Amino acid sequence: MALSITDFKVTWKGAWRDKESYKKNDVVYWRGKSYRCIEDTPMNYTISSEAMINTNSYGQYQPTIRKRSYRPDDRRYWTLLLAGNDNIET
Numbered sequence: 903m904a905l906s907i908t909d910f911k912v913t914w915k916g917a918w919r920d921k922e923s924y925k926k927n928d929v930v931y932w933r934g935k936s937y938r939c940i941e942d943t944p945m946n947y948t949i950s951s952e953a954m955i956n957t958n959s960y961g962q963y964q965p966t967i968r969k970r971s972y973r974p975d976d977r978r979y980w981t982l983l984l985a986g987n988d989n990i991e992t
Contacts, residue, residue, distance in 0.1 A: 912928070922971055926939055926941060935983075
């Protein structure tokens with residue numbers, strides 16, 4: 903059985919961000935743990951709408967479409983790498 907160095911190489915991406923797309927072997931920090939991406943995460947799009955309410959008036963902004971990535975608790979795309987570590991570079 904041959905081992906490839908690419909199986910062990912990871913890329914530290916810092917804190918997980920919902921608007922970013924991650925590739926296989928990217929590592930992120932989320933909720934006190936480090937997770938490794940095991941499959942490229944496709945981008946989802948979600949429609950969000952914001953409203954403004956004060957005592958005299960009510961206003962609503964136009965709905966917007968924004969990107970949303972899969973969270974690290976989705977086991978199809980992520981696996982736990984280290985518990986309680988916010989930076990694997992150290």
